[in-house]
Amino acid sequence: MAVLPITVLGSPVLRQVTTPVAEVTDELRQLAADMFDTMRAAEGVGLAAPQVGRTERMCVVEVGDVAAVLINPEIIAREGKIKWEEGCLSIPEVFGWVERSAVVKVRAIGLDGQPFELEGRELLAVCIQHELDHLDGKLFIDHLSFLNRRKAMNAWDDEKDKYPGLLRILKPGDTDEPKGRAAASDAPAAHHDAL
Numbered sequence: 001m002a003v004l005p006i007t008v009l010g011s012p013v014l015r016q017v018t019t020p021v022a023e024v025t026d027e028l029r030q031l032a033a034d035m036f037d038t039m040r041a042a043e044g045v046g047l048a049a050p051q052v053g054r055t056e057r058m059c060v061v062e063v064g065d066v067a068a069v070l071i072n073p074e075i076i077a078r079e080g081k082i083k084w085e086e087g088c089l090s091i092p093e094v095f096g097w098v099e100r101s102a103v104v105k106v107r108a109i110g111l112d113g114q115p116f117e118l119e120g121r122e123l124l125a126v127c128i129q130h131e132l133d134h135l136d137g138k139l140f141i142d143h144l145s146f147l148n149r150r151k152a153m154n155a156w157d158d159e160k161d162k163y164p165g166l167l168r169i170l171k172p173g174d175t176d177e178p179k180g181r182a183a184a185s186d187a188p189a190a191h192h193d194a195l
């Protein structure tokens, strides 16, 4: 098990367009396993390669009982609209409402090198779109209105000094949600999903 450092906002790799994977190698399988470990340690529901400083076109998602590695993913169908309050493991403690497609179907290559399709709705759909954005160097804050983006940036100003070297090093017991948060608010913590 290897929990990798997570790159945070300001790290140039988060703005880089990733490179399609030519071949599924053992090294890539190890990276996928490490990305799962990292996502789970951070209590996220998705993680893309640039968030661990890599440029492979690959991400992992885990929502409910669906856990998947998506290599060279592309969305082949979308339906409806949904608004979700998103967070990002690379922008801790910053949240914003983003409108996305309510249902998406994605085609990707799996760790066995074979193509497959995955359909997601609600949080899984949001997660897939958020992670695919990462693969194109895009972040959820790019989807916010001018005012909401400014709010998000102000919130990040208060947070960013916690991440010297623009890296978020997870320690055992670390979570995205401070323990008091859910209790202090009526809003269900599940609405703050870090991706």
Ligand SMILES: [Zn+2]
Binding pocket: 087, 088, 089, 090, 130, 134, 194, 195
């Ligand atoms: Zn993210």
